[in-house]
Amino acid sequence: LWSKNYADELPIHLAAREGQVETIIYILENSTIHVDTATVDLWTPFHYAVNNGYLATIEFLVSKGASINSIDRFGRTALHWAVRYDFKDIVEYLLKHNIKFNAKDKEGRTALDIAKSTMNLDLISVLSDYEKTKIKGK
Structure with missing residues (x-):
C-alpha cells in the first residue's frame, strides 16, 4: 500500500484517479495512509478525484476528512x-x-x-x- 510509482503516486492516488471508492476504503482501513497524503507535486487523492470528475469519490474523501482547500505545487x-x-x-x-x-x-x-x-x-x-x-x- 506504500509502494510508489514513477510519478510518486501511491495506490490511494491511483484509486482516487479512477474513482475506486472501495479500494480507497480498503487502503484507509488497512494502513496508516492519511486521506490527505500528497505526491511530490502536492496532489492529494482529493485532487485526483476532482481532476477526473468523480463526484462520489470526492464526497467520500470529504466524509473522511479530506481537505478541500489543499493546494498543489502550482498553488491551484x-x-x-x-x-x-x-x-x-x-x-x-x-x-x-x-x-x-x-x-x-x-x-x-x-x-x-x-x-x-x-x-x-x-x-x-x-x-x-x-x-x-x-x-x-x-
Whole structure:
C-alpha cells in the first residue's frame, strides 16, 4: 500500500484517479495512509478525484476528512481544476462546502479568472452568482 510509482503516486492516488471508492476504503482501513497524503507535486487523492470528475469519490474523501482547500505545487485548489475541466457539478459541490473561492494560483488567477479565460459562460455565471451572494453579501 506504500509502494510508489514513477510519478510518486501511491495506490490511494491511483484509486482516487479512477474513482475506486472501495479500494480507497480498503487502503484507509488497512494502513496508516492519511486521506490527505500528497505526491511530490502536492496532489492529494482529493485532487485526483476532482481532476477526473468523480463526484462520489470526492464526497467520500470529504466524509473522511479530506481537505478541500489543499493546494498543489502550482498553488491551484480543486476549484481551479474543476473549472478548468468544466465539471459544473463538482464546482457547485465545492462551493457548497466552503472552498476558498478567491484563492489565487501562482500565476495570480482565481477559478473565476480561469472560467473567463476559457469563455465558459455557464461556470462564469455559477461563480459570479456565488461571488455576489457569498462574498459580497448581496
